[in-house]
Amino acid sequence: MTNPVLIEVTRGTTVESRHRGTFALVDGAGRVVASAGDIDAPVFPRSAVKALQALPLVENGWADRYGLAPAELALACASHSGEAIHTETALGTLRKLGLDEAALECGAHWPTARTAAAALIRDDRAPSALHNNCSGKHAGFLCLACGLKAEPRGYVGREHRVQRTVKDALVAAYGHDLDEATSGTDGCSIPTYAVPLRHLARAFARFGSGEAWPRERAAAAARLRSAVAAYPLLVAGTGRLDTDLMAHFGERVFTKTGAEGVFCAALPERGWGLALKCDDGATRASEAILLHLLEAAIAWTPDDRAALATRHDPVMRNWNGIEVGRLRPTEAIGAALAGVA
């Protein structure tokens, strides 16, 4: 099945590039509210499921046992920009466990926030594992290791009890088995498992509503959503889409980006979840698709439209600030969303 073109990139009045993709907007029972493309093909959710991976940490009471604050829970769900607030919060979690950044096994990379990278360069410092966009999730994994009374070392390994616990949590959240044959290694060295988009979307419907989940898991999801809504800067960073969306909508939406063009979202007021994947892995397209789905799925007011206009209708400008093109949705998006009201 060839997935439809969902986003066109124009230059002048001509289409310069095209992004194909697939999305599923489903309810907590798994009924498809709207979709495009092949939603039964397995996709790697990558970082879009960090909040699902954080469920056992909360559900088993270990976040409380080690005194994790809401900001630290938000960071456990984050792909952060490596700003000071992110690295300090990650270090704070580690200290509560009696650990420090040496325990992190995610690897180091330069902060994506230009200001944070510039600060390191000015101080002639190299980035550490705390700057890795996943350091909050990994601090959460280490908390999980402590809760499980497991040796922290090697916690990124496929057979380590931390990752087995996380995989079990994903299987429970998806209501769908995960096959080692369609798994891979993620950017931060943990295993990542491909899952059909329809199950990914249903998991986020339930993450938002708790539908069909045990009470403890539903409560854990509500705490994580509430933590991210209270600390949206922690889940991404300054000027990032996830941060701006949740700063604007609060608990009305939970969104999370993943590498290679993935986005997931929970829409508690509708009881719906959504998952999307851009075939070619482009973030510019996954962000644009997300905005159009969100607009259709929850009733945007004129104020919402005004606040999110530059996100919803992205204009591409050149180095002199001249508009050179736009990202626009195709009729395939409109047709798929026509029945959503």
Add this chain to the structure above:
Amino acid sequence: MTNPVLIEVTRGTTVESRHRGTFALVDGAGRVVASAGDIDAPVFPRSAVKALQALPLVENGWADRYGLAPAELALACASHSGEAIHTETALGTLRKLGLDEAALECGAHWPTARTAAAALIRDDRAPSALHNNCSGKHAGFLCLACGLKAEPRGYVGREHRVQRTVKDALVAAYGHDLDEATSGTDGCSIPTYAVPLRHLARAFARFGSGEAWPRERAAAAARLRSAVAAYPLLVAGTGRLDTDLMAHFGERVFTKTGAEGVFCAALPERGWGLALKCDDGATRASEAILLHLLEAAIAWTPDDRAALATRHDPVMRNWNGIEVGRLRPTEAIGAALAGVA
């Protein structure tokens, strides 16, 4: 027409993302040696045609009149990384014209070379128009303005004599009219004109061989190719594909990348030219496609294969250096190239 998937991005043994695209490998008469996808659809060549845009500068004798050195000619064809050698060479050209960086109308952006960006940050300096990847091309445009005895100011404008001269040069190189209706504004503020890939590829066949071109234009092309082969670092930068390919092959190939997934190349020994466009604009895919076409089009020796192995079969590694996936060509590439020998 739906263009075929040409490159798959794997994670583990599963395909995570897919890049569709089109390519044309043609001879100087325009006969198609190999192709995939719709090669009659107009595409914006973007920076891939900088060498064609530099033809009038050389062909009319103005590069000589103003004493432009081979390194400066190479930079006129460049999308450079903003390293010191690039900014200094661009400034050198401007000084020969009695100008300085204030005459550049390309806008400023941060150097893409991390070392160059870090040097600016350490010195608390902002990037200037000299760091713009197009500053060499723009210095060439200013030389063109001087040659034409035109007021330099406004040289990026669609109606300025510089851009009209450049457009005429493109029409002559393509052997194909350019329509204002399918034009746009490029990243550096000059007009860019969409052209069918088959004509773009033929222009590069002729850029390599001079076939069907007036003697002066063929000679200008040979001088530009020779300049780039002598100064491959000038046309891109440290570790960049164009630089590495021409450092390796010398005058046997001329390649040039363009934004939004475009690549063009001239293969003088075969008399062929090639042009490709990745539908979604991804550079990782356009680079991978280029390597497979080059391998098929000119006889790679075992030494070539060894030298270009990491380019030809790119491995994706995570922050811990662990292999997580690969970029691999699809059967559609193999089938299209089966007859090339």
